[in-house]
Amino acid sequence: MxxxxxxxxxxxxxxxxxxxxxxxxxxxxxxxxxxxxxxxxxxxxxxxxxxxxxxxxxxxxxxxxxxxxxxxxxxxxxxxxxxxxxxxxxxxxxxxxxxxxxxxxxxxxxxxxxxxxxxxxxxxxxxxxxxxxxxxxxxxxxLVAVSNSIKAPWMAASEYIYRGAADVLGTSIAKIRDMLPKRYKMLHMEPVFRADLVARFRIRQDEMYEKLCKLDHEDLRHCVSGKAVKPKSRLDNQKDLARELCRPRMTFHGTQLHSIHSMVRWGFQKPGDKAGKQTVQVLCGSSFGVGIYSSPSLEFALDYASVRHSRTKSDDIPGLRLIVCATLMGRSLKVTRKATRRTPNLAAADANSHISPNKLVYIVFDSAQIIPCYVIYFDLTSELIRNELMAAPVDPAEFKAKKRKPQPIHSKIAEQQEKKAAALKWFPYGSRPATETSFVIEEIGEISDDEEDHGTYQKEWQEAETKPGRVKVGSWLNEDQSFRDI
Known part of the structure; x- marks a missing residue:
């Protein structure tokens, strides 16, 4: 020039x-x-x-x-x-x-x-x-090592690879909020996408897609429900069936407050693998294999968020948090506890994940197949929620997801109550902390899809990656943490 x-x-x-x-x-x-x-x-x-x-x-x-x-x-x-x-x-x-x-x-x-x-x-x-x-x-x-090998349709907009739920989960943050049960008053939804974890997630997604496209149509058809892809429709072909199997699923992982920092920074890890300098231990059970557990059910994830994958205890409720995850299931193999208990690997070489008989527990064995997307803060102090958590069956296998009738309250009033619960976190009443409820919501603005950039775990997902298992000198990360949930 x-x-x-x-x-x-x-x-x-x-x-x-x-x-x-x-x-x-x-x-x-x-x-x-x-x-x-x-x-x-x-x-x-x-x-x-x-x-x-x-x-x-x-x-x-x-x-x-x-x-x-x-x-x-x-x-x-x-x-x-x-x-x-x-x-x-x-x-x-x-x-x-x-x-x-x-x-x-x-x-x-x-x-x-x-x-x-x-x-x-x-x-x-x-x-x-x-x-x-x-x-x-x-x-x-x-940032995106896969930019030169984009083959799957979802990779087309790689420049937005870590820019929010719409790119990773295929839905907006507003729709995610709408999916949450109204009886759980949400205080805040904090984005925790990490660019390196999302890039690794995309690479794994592309690898799965390539391998699945090599399978026969009959094998793929057997793994995809008729509701997801109607038989004999124009989408009933190898590539579209493989695409459906590689579509990220939104799952939930309930855990305690002390474990979230590590999960956001290093992602989910299998028991025995390293998260920073610490070795991840088996704390949430291994009934369906020693892998990484999540659930498509929010209620199930909250009800069984305690150690050894047991029912949540009353003392655990104050520190309870919920992580919204993006999970690649691929070809899921339905397994039983008897066949897969404490098995370190997949039960079948051609499978990509395990699923429990009641379809409420998803297990993956590759940390690249699941990433944390949001941390949700709920108001779990109400007596109704406490009673519901305590009423869950002791054995997770006995849990049944029921379609509950909507609460007998006008949707606008329910929305105002949810906004009021969130406002208590920010608006003090007089000279004291925001523990009072004597204020009136006059108007509720439109929901925005903008990702909020404030919260407890912003440093974890924004910290630059240096070398695997290492962070920069002077990092905020607490390396003394000796254990965490999986």
Whole structure:
């Protein structure tokens, strides 16, 4: 690329005044020649990152780059403006770029006195865009190791690989909230996506998809329910059946407060594996194999969140937390306690996971198949919830997920009660802590899908990965923690 200072050294008079020379016995369209010279100079010094560009007489210039399109409209008038459009750059990259370009244009647009000056302005704008996109592309290569081997459809938007529930779980945070039972008053849902864990999750997803696509249609059809993919429909083929098996499932993992820091930082680990410097112990049982346990049922995950996968005790309720997980089940093998108790590996070589007979316990044996997504804080202090937790069967095998009738209360009132419970965490009453309830909710705003970036575990998921099993000097991580739940 020719540097801008080289362009500035040109003799502006010799470049443009030559166009004013009358030619003998001929009409000179000075405006046309000036435009041609302008575009020629622009073309010679165009950054190589610009794939193609065009000059439209009615509107201005259009420059197409790999990840963005720049449109320059009506130069030289009060309506002059530029527009940067993109379908791939995330907001954290494109928004600051747009602000910089607006600032640049506002400072120089009314100061140029010749077409050459405006040529330089356009090249400066293009260089600014290229300089912004280049580091982002390099970051993507380092962050997502699978960017050069994208084969599965869900990998298309890899630049948003860790940007929220919609990308990992296939649903929005608002819909997740709607799925939660209203009787459990949610105080806060904290995002804990870690880029390195999500990238590892995606790699495993791609590997599973490739292997499943090699199986016969009959084998895949046997693993996918008719409700998920209707038989003899257009989706009833090898690739779509494999895609359904590799779709992340939203599961829940109930655990105690002291275990969450390690889980968010290092992800879920099998008993016997390392989480940082500590070896993970078997604390939640191994009835269906020594793996990582979660459940598609929120109630089940809360009811059996104690040590040895037993019923939650009354003393455990204050420190109880729920982790929303994304889990890759693949081909699930239904197993029994008798056949798989304390087995360290999958019971069948062609399976990807185990599932309990009542379908309420999911077990994976590869830590890349399950990642923490959110930590949910509930108000579990009500007598109703305590009684419900204490009423769960002692044996998890006897638990039955029942369809409960909705509470006899208007949905708007229920929503107000939930908001009030959440507000108690933030709004003090008078000069005392927010333990009172004497305030009125006058209006409830629309639910936003924006991910909140505050909470207890923000350092854990934002800390940069250095080497496996190591953190940077001065880390907040408590390495003295001697055990944690799985």
């Amino acid at each position: 020719v540097q801008l200072n080289e362009i500035l050294d040109l003799d502006k008079d010799s470049t443009w005044e030559s166009l004013l020379i009358d030619r003998e016995n001929s009409f000179v369209d000075r405006r046309s020649e000036e435009a041609q010279a302008f575009n020629s100079l622009l073309d010679v010094n165009m950054p190589q990152e610009v794939l193609q560009w065009d000059c439209l007489e009615t509107s201005g210039w259009i420059f197409e780059l790999e990840n963005a399109t720049l449109e320059v409209h009506n130069p030289g008038t009060e309506e002059f403006h530029i527009q940067v459009a993109t379908a791939t750059l995330p907001p954290r990259v494109i928004d600051p770029l747009r602000q910089d370009l607006r600032r640049m244009i506002s400072e120089v647009i009314y100061e140029y006195s010749s077409p050459l000056d405006f040529d330089i302005v356009l090249l400066q704008v293009l260089e600014d865009i290229v300089g912004t996109i280049a580091p982002w592309k390099e970051d993507q290569k380092r």
